[in-house]
Amino acid sequence: xxxxxxxxxxxxxxxxxxxxxxxxxxxxxxxxxxxxxxxxxxxxxxxxxxxxxxxxxxxxxxxxxxxxxxxxxxxxxxxxxxxxxxxxxxxxxxxxxxxxxxxxxxxxxxxxxxxxxxxxxxxxxxxxxxxxxxxxxxxxxxxxxxxxxxxxxxxxxxxxxxxxxxxxxxxxxxxxxxxxxxxxxxxxxxxxxxxxxxxxxxxxxxxxxxxxxxxxxxxxxxxxxxxxxxxxxxxxxxxxxxxxxxxxxxxxxxxxxxxxxxxxxxxxxxxxxxxxxxxxxxxxxxxxxxxxxxxxxxxxxxxxxxxxxxxxxxxxxxxxxxxxxxxxxxxxxxxxxxxxxxxxxxxxxxxxxxxxxxxxxxxxxxxxxxxxxxxxxxxxxxxxxxxxxxxxxxxxxxxxxxxxxxxxxxxxxxxxxxxxxxxxxxxxxxxxxxxxxxxxxxxxxxxxxxxxxxxxxxxxxxxxxxxxxxxxxxxxxxxxxxxxxxxxxxxxxxxxxxxxxxxxxxxxxxxxxxxxxxxxxxxxxxxxxxxxxxxxxxxxxxxxxxxxxxxxxxxxxxxxxxxxxxxxxxxxxxxxxxxxxxxxxxxxxxxxxxxxxxxxxxxxxxxxxxxxxxxxxxxxxxxxxxx
Numbered sequence: 001x002x003x004x005x006x007x008x009x010x011x012x013x014x015x016x017x018x019x020x021x022x023x024x025x026x027x028x029x030x031x032x033x034x035x036x037x038x039x040x041x042x043x044x045x046x047x048x049x050x051x052x053x054x055x056x057x058x059x060x061x062x063x064x065x066x067x068x069x070x071x072x073x074x075x076x077x078x079x080x081x082x083x084x085x086x087x088x089x090x091x092x093x094x095x096x097x098x099x100x101x102x103x104x105x106x107x108x109x110x111x112x113x114x115x116x117x118x119x120x121x122x123x124x125x126x127x128x129x130x131x132x133x134x135x136x137x138x139x140x141x142x143x144x145x146x147x148x149x150x151x152x153x154x155x156x157x158x159x160x161x162x163x164x165x166x167x168x169x170x171x172x173x174x175x176x177x178x179x180x181x182x183x184x185x186x187x188x189x190x191x192x193x194x195x196x197x198x199x200x201x202x203x204x205x206x207x208x209x210x211x212x213x214x215x216x217x218x219x220x221x222x223x224x225x226x227x228x229x230x231x232x233x234x235x236x237x238x239x240x241x242x243x244x245x246x247x248x249x250x251x252x253x254x255x256x257x258x259x260x261x262x263x264x265x266x267x268x269x270x271x272x273x274x275x276x277x278x279x280x281x282x283x284x285x286x287x288x289x290x291x292x293x294x295x296x297x298x299x300x301x302x303x304x305x306x307x308x309x310x311x312x313x314x315x316x317x318x319x320x321x322x323x324x325x326x327x328x329x330x331x332x333x334x335x336x337x338x339x340x341x342x343x344x345x346x347x348x349x350x351x352x353x354x355x356x357x358x359x360x361x362x363x364x365x366x367x368x369x370x371x372x373x374x375x376x377x378x379x380x381x382x383x384x385x386x387x388x389x390x391x392x393x394x395x396x397x398x399x400x401x402x403x404x405x406x407x408x409x410x411x412x413x414x415x416x417x418x419x420x421x422x423x424x425x426x427x428x429x430x431x432x433x434x435x436x437x438x439x440x441x442x443x444x445x446x447x448x449x450x451x452x453x454x455x456x457x458x459x460x461x462x463x464x465x466x467x468x469x470x471x472x473x474x475x476x477x478x479x480x481x482x483x484x485x486x487x488x489x490x491x492x493x494x495x496x497x498x499x500x501x502x503x504x505x506x507x508x509x510x511x512x513x514x515x516x517x518x519x520x521x522x523x524x525x526x527x528x529x530x531x532x533x534x535x536x537x538x539x540x541x542x543x544x545x546x547x548x549x550x551x552x553x554x555x556x557x558x559x560x561x562x563x564x565x566x567x568x569x570x571x572x573x574x575x576x577x578x579x580x581x582x583x584x585x586x587x588x589x590x591x592x593x594x595x596x597x598x599x600x601x602x603x604x605x606x607x608x609x610x611x612x613x614x615x616x617x618x619x620x621x622x623x624x625x626x627x
Contacts, residue, residue: 068093163482175443183487186331186434194612201317219421276310307439331434445473488607530599
């Protein structure tokens with residue numbers, strides 16, 4: 001019997017419900033995956049949104065910092081007006097934030113004290129740092145618990161150099177003294193005498209104040225001078241007045257003799273002969289200037305006997321003077337010479353070179369035996385027989401504390417100005433005690449003349465006038481950093497060179513203010529030595545609205561002569577800003593019609609005899625971002 005066995009394959013049976021369960025699990029997994037994907041996409045979108053907002057905020061903060069610093073041209077350390085200037089800068093920055101679409105919260109964040117900071121470096125660069133905060137709302141991050149806004153903060157620091165380099169003297173090259181010198185008061189006196197900053201109670205600079213100077217060294221100084229040695233000189237660094245009552249004999253310049261005046265003469269002090277006051281003797285040479293025979297630069301108008309004013313106060317802020325000369329009121333003045341050194345990482349640090357304290361001769365603070373009265377001196381430097389040796393210059397430590405500097409060895413790493421190759425030494429002048437006025441002057445150049453050019457002020461004036469070129473700075477110039485204190489010797493109009501303005505400044509502004517200029521007439525004329533006055537000048541103080549569109553609250557000699565600044569500052573717009581706007585039908589005094597190639601901005605002003613006053617000058621510099 002044939003029988004076949006048939007094999008039958010029966011598919012495995014899936015238990016009921018298993019497929020449905022797997023399908024359900026897949027849906028759950030897919031749903032969870034979608035949630036995760038959406039969450040990650042949301043996070044990515046939120047993060048991208050935050051980065052976008054951060055970029056927007058940084059761009060707005062950058063522009064706000066650049067805009068705000070333009071309001072800080074008058075800012076300086078310890079200036080009583082800084083608060084108002086910073087408020088103006090904050091307002092301008094806020095306006096730019098609004099213009100860039102920033103919400104109100106960002107603008108308001110500037111009001112936080114820690115979000116705005118202004119400072120000025122030793123080089124005179126003003127930095128303006130602001131921080132803005134933007135609370136950014138998120139969308140998808142809220143799903144995973146980040147419900148609070150993300151606070152984005154961005155910062156920017158802008159900078160500008162607005163302090164002008166103000167010429168310290170009409171004779172910056174040859175170093176003679178005639179129509180004025182510099183003068184600063186001790187900290188115990190009042191500001192009414194003409195120094196707005198040195199007195200301790202100054203409303204413009206409370207606390208100790210330092211007048212700053214920059215000694216500009218041209219890149220080819222060594223070739224011009226034939227040496228790497230630079231000698232920094234101070235005329236009469238003390239506040240001691242010689243006890244002499246006259247009459248005083250003087251010698252006239254060779255030019256005056258050639259014009260018909262006698263070789264010698266005799267005279268008395270222009271004002272009172274009390275030792276507490278300055279004493280200048282009129283040599284009679286001014287007549288040759290007044291009648292047009294000789295220019296002012298060619299004559300020796302005064303014979304200097306004393307140049308300090310002995311004033312008295314033991315209490316800061318009081319205006320007093322003694323009946324007669326009192327040495328205990330003499331002012332002690334500190335002179336500090338230094339330079340800025342470039343570090344490998346880009347930082348700039350101050351390196352001290354030398355310091356010197358002028359004597360007062362009161363037998364307590366100082367014995368007064370240095371004999372610097374009416375002398376040009378270089379503390380710590382080698383002297384010839386005509387120059388008084390000055391002990392007491394402090395070594396700190398280069399050149400044994402000398403004010404005679406070897407540029408090849410004493411100033412390693414000195415900052416060199418990009419493009420021009422110019423180097424600078426710096427000199428700080430601070431009165432540390434007393435209440436008198438210390439008249440002084442500054443000059444710097446090579447030391448080669450010390451064997452032939454006298455150190456006494458009157459002898460030097462005559463020598464340099466009679467021997468032109470015998471005492472040359474070889475291109476070195478000393479500038480006051482924005483603020484120049486002067487003491488006038490001459491009570492008639494004088495052309496005073498203030499600052500050099502380059503052609504790149506065409507169309508921009510220079511701001512000039514005067515403190516406590518006593519003498520009338522009230523007008524002050526500004527012009528450039530490179531442009532005929534008939535083509536361009538600005539005359540302020542003629543009454544009504546001035547050329548800058550402002551009406552002054554006071555005028556020199558009228559209101560501003562009593563412890564006041566000319567307010568607001570004179571705003572001088574440099575000509576040549578836009579030649580295309582020139583009205584050639586009426587070109588006279590149209591600044592757009594005058595090509596400008598650079599020149600010295602000069603002021604024609606009148607100061608009285610023994611009138612101490614101050615120039616303050618800032619320029620509209622180009623701001624830049626530091627970081």
